[in-house]
Each structure stands twice: as C-alpha cells, then as structure tokens.
Amino acid sequence: MAYTILVVDDSETIRAVLQRTLAMTRLPIESVIEAINGRDALEKLADSWVDIVFTDINMPEMDGISLVDAMIKNPEYKDIPVVVVSTEGSATRIEELRKKGVKGYLRKPFTPESIRDIILQTLGAWDEV
Amino acid sequence: MKFETIEDAAKSVIGRILEEAAFIFTDELSPEDRPHVDSWKADGVRLDFKGNPSGHLHMWASDGFAVYAASNMLGIDPDAEHAKEKGMDALKEILNMVVGNLITELYGESPVFDLGLPTQLSIDHLKADMSDASGIWLSAEENPVLFTFYSSTPV
Numbered sequence: 001m002a003y004t005i006l007v008v009d010d011s012e013t014i015r016a017v018l019q020r021t022l023a024m025t026r027l028p029i030e031s032v033i034e035a036i037n038g039r040d041a042l043e044k045l046a047d048s049w050v051d052i053v054f055t056d057i058n059m060p061e062m063d064g065i066s067l068v069d070a071m072i073k074n075p076e077y078k079d080i081p082v083v084v085v086s087t088e089g090s091a092t093r094i095e096e097l098r099k100k101g102v103k104g105y106l107r108k109p110f111t112p113e114s115i116r117d118i119i120l121q122t123l124g125a126w127d128e129v
Numbered sequence: 130m131k132f133e134t135i136e137d138a139a140k141s142v143i144g145r146i147l148e149e150a151a152f153i154f155t156d157e158l159s160p161e162d163r164p165h166v167d168s169w170k171a172d173g174v175r176l177d178f179k180g181n182p183s184g185h186l187h188m189w190a191s192d193g194f195a196v197y198a199a200s201n202m203l204g205i206d207p208d209a210e211h212a213k214e215k216g217m218d219a220l221k222e223i224l225n226m227v228v229g230n231l232i233t234e235l236y237g238e239s240p241v242f243d244l245g246l247p248t249q250l251s252i253d254h255l256k257a258d259m260s261d262a263s264g265i266w267l268s269a270e271e272n273p274v275l276f277t278f279y280s281s282t283p284v
Contacts, residue, residue, distance in 0.1 A: 013202055057244075109146060
C-alpha cells in the first residue's frame with residue numbers, strides 16, 4: 001500500500017524539508033500534498049483521499065489545533081490520523097493534543113528515522129515494511 | 130536547567146538546531162571579528178512567546194548566511210536563482226525551532242507557551258541589538274550571526 005500524505009505548514013521551507021525527508025524514509029509514498037494552513041488543508045482534504053496528515057500548530061488564518069478540531073467534527077475526516085509537527089516541547093501541550101485525538105507528535109528539527117517511525121506507528125503498518 | 134546561564138543554554142540550543150536543521154556548524158565570534166553596525170548588511174527576524182514568562186528572540190544574519198541555510202535545508206544550489214528568495218523563510222524557520230527548543234530547555238516541559246509567527250525585523254532594530262551586551266554572536270560558515278533574547282521575570 002502506498003501512502004498519500006498531507007503536509008500542512010505555512011513555511012515553504014518546512015514543507016520542502018518534509019517532502020525531502022519523506023522521500024528519504026524509503027516508505028511507499030504515492031504522493032505528498034501541501035497546504036499552507038488549516039483552511040487550505042480542509043480544501044485539499046475535500047479534493048483528495050489522504051492516509052495521514054502532518055500539521056504544524058502555529059499558522060496564520062487557521063492553525064493546526066483548529067484544523068484538528070474541524071477534522072474531528074467531520075465524519076469523513078475524523079478517522080484520518082493526524083501527526084503534529086512543531087517546535088514546541090511542552091508535555092502539557094502534547095497531552096492536550098493527544099486528548100483531542102492527535103495520533104503522534106514530531107518535534108522540529110526531525111530526522112528521516114523519526115518520520116518513518118511515526119508513520120509506521122501511526123498507521124500500524126510495521127509488518128508491511 | 131542544566132546550564133548555568135541563559136546565554137549558555139541559548140548557545141547550546143542554537144548550535145544544535147543549526148547543525149541538525151541546516152547542517153551548519155558554529156563557533157563563537159570574538160568581539161574583534163564582529164561586523165560594524167554601519168556596514169553590516171543583515172536580515173533580522175523576530176519571534177514572540179507568551180506564557181510565564183513571556184519574551185522574544187531576535188536573529189540577525191547576513192544575506193550570505195540566509196542563502197546558505199536555505200540551500201542546505203532545501204537541498205538546492207546556493208547559486209541557484211531562487212535560493213536567495215528562500216533565505217528569509219529559512220531564517221524564520223530556524224528562529225522558530227530555536228525558540229521552541231530554547232524555552233523548553235530554560236523552563237521545562239510543564240508550562241505551555243504560545244509561540245507567535247516569525248516576522249521580519251526592520252533594520253532600525255539592528256543598532257540596539259548589536260549593542261546588547263548579552264547578545265550571542267556566532268560565526269557560521271564565516272558569516273556573523275547574532276541572537277538577542279528578552280524574557281519577563283517568571284512569576
């Protein structure tokens with residue numbers, strides 16, 4: 001199974017770094033879709049099937065937490081796993097995100113190994129690799 | 130905090146972030162090697178954090194550093210036409226990573242901080258930042274880089 005991944009970050013640099021890093025994981029990735037904020041991500045979700053969402057927290061217009069809230073409320077998106085990618089390291093904040101249903105947390109800067117691990121853990125696909 | 134001063138913690142975090150995110154290695158920049166305020170063509174970015182305490186960081190770097198960082202992060206040729214325009218975004222993202230990691234280093238994992246969005250600084254702030262005695266000067270690939278840190282006193 002090849003994955004379609006939605007990357008949500010207002011930084012063009014981080015979106016590009018994530019694209020590069022995902023390519024280095026050697027996971028079967030069909031496509032990586034980019035969105036510049038939560039609102040853009042919801043539009044992309046309406047257009048495409050996505051297996052997993054990687055989202056930043058702090059973004060203009062619609063942040064990552066609002067995106068998670070909107071996805072939970074939508075029956076079509078509520079089961080799509082979300083991984084938050086952020087610079088923040090507060091255990092309290094991470095626990096809040098887990099309670100909201102966020103499946104994983106990846107801290108910047110990240111490595112190909114950490115991304116690979118979190119995708120496999122989140123999608124429960126260790127046996128397929 | 131495992132460091133004796135905020136400056137020590139900041140130097141450690143900044144060095145680690147530049148190395149891991151942009152493959153850039155840093156050294157301390159001695160006072161005699163620092164650029165002159167009237168001749169340094171630097172780009173600056175700022176990021177605020179709110180919590181207990183609140184504060185902000187400024188980062189200043191030459192155009193050459195910004196392009197070098199962008200090219201390393203994006204895997205593109207630093208001489209490529211579009212490398213220069215990516216420099217400011219790379220500076221903002223480096224500062225974002227520095228602030229997020231530094232406040233955890235300084236204040237631990239329990240408090241929640243709200244980070245702002247990185248913004249470009251007006252050159253008018255450069256003189257004050259260059260005269261900040263607690264500013265952290267680094268040499269990164271022969272480019273001077275300056276960080277200044279301000280935080281309110283934790284309640």
